[in-house]
Amino acid sequence: MSVFEHPEFDSHEHVAFCHDKASGLSAIIAVHNTQLGPALGGCRMWPYGNSNEALNDVLRLSKGMTYKSAMANLKLGGGKSVIIGDPRQHKSKALMQAMGKFVDSLGGQYYTAEDSGISVTDLQTMATQSDYITGVKANYHYNGEKPDGNPAPSTAYGVFVGLKASVQYALNCDLKDVKVAIQGVGHVGYRLAKHLHEHGAKLYVTDIYPEGVQRAVNEFGATPVSPDALYALDVDVIAPCALGASINDETLPQIKAKVIAGAANNQLAREEMGECLRQLGILYAPDYVINAGGVIDIYHQRMTSSNGALRSHIEQIGDTLTSIYERADAQQGATNRIANAIAEERFNYKG
Structure with a gap:
């Protein structure tokens, strides 16, 4: 082919x-x-x-990055x-x-x-072979810590902000005692778990690497679950933070959660899954919107900025998601389709 x-x-x-x-x-x-x-x-x-x-x-993934940068208002x-x-x-x-x-x-x-x-x-x-490698050094950190070039902290913080906004919109509550199942507790998933734990959420975690699961159990009191069992859990939120296509024909019928909000790219196996989720009353945070914290971080490292400006830009993710949800409700459309339309208006604009 x-x-x-x-x-x-x-x-x-x-x-x-x-x-x-x-x-x-x-x-x-x-x-x-x-x-x-x-x-x-x-x-x-x-x-x-x-x-x-x-x-x-x-x-x-490359297509998703076009949409991600457009929705994050980046000139990339x-x-x-x-x-x-x-x-x-x-x-x-x-x-x-x-x-x-x-x-x-x-x-x-x-x-x-x-x-x-x-x-x-x-x-x-x-970077010893090219000038087109980013994330090797940094000047800013969203929380004022010493930056090392790793965008994972900003990605995780953006997902946390977006997940919190999604829970508020769908469940009309804060994160205390909200049950969140995290698929993948690597660089981003672990940090997301930490944010959620600090805000009172109850965590359920799985990962293909058992040491990541054990770390979350030890530090956050998370409940370990097998990968096959995660999507059938009776939880409020599912946070896919591993590879894509985890929302598919096999997992969709199992889902009891009312919110899907996680860091993974391309979470839907097919675009049509977004409409399926809408009909089931499940609020889906479009992945390239909620996980844009990392690319926002990299963008700020390439310009004159500040810790506060970086944090403020990342926190806009929550407002962006809320506007998508409101437009989706008004038009009775799937949130991923609404986000796509907004992004395409931006990167196809010739003015």
């Missing part, structure tokens, strides 16, 4: 493939849209089953990169250097950042 016939191809401007025999790098960069500015999106390393799975992921386009491989087994300095050269080959059309399987240290290694 040609990339042009791929079901997730959406008039992408540039899709590039790289194989470096010496380092073992097999990677793909997808640039979706640069109407508002150069493409920005993280680099993900994951043990995909085959190259088609990786292509599917990078096409979906959307792109993404993926490396095929297990980050716990196949990562090396040579592989990261090769990835840096690959990013550099696009000449600034695409800037990369941290994502699943990639650390700030990895980005610093890439």
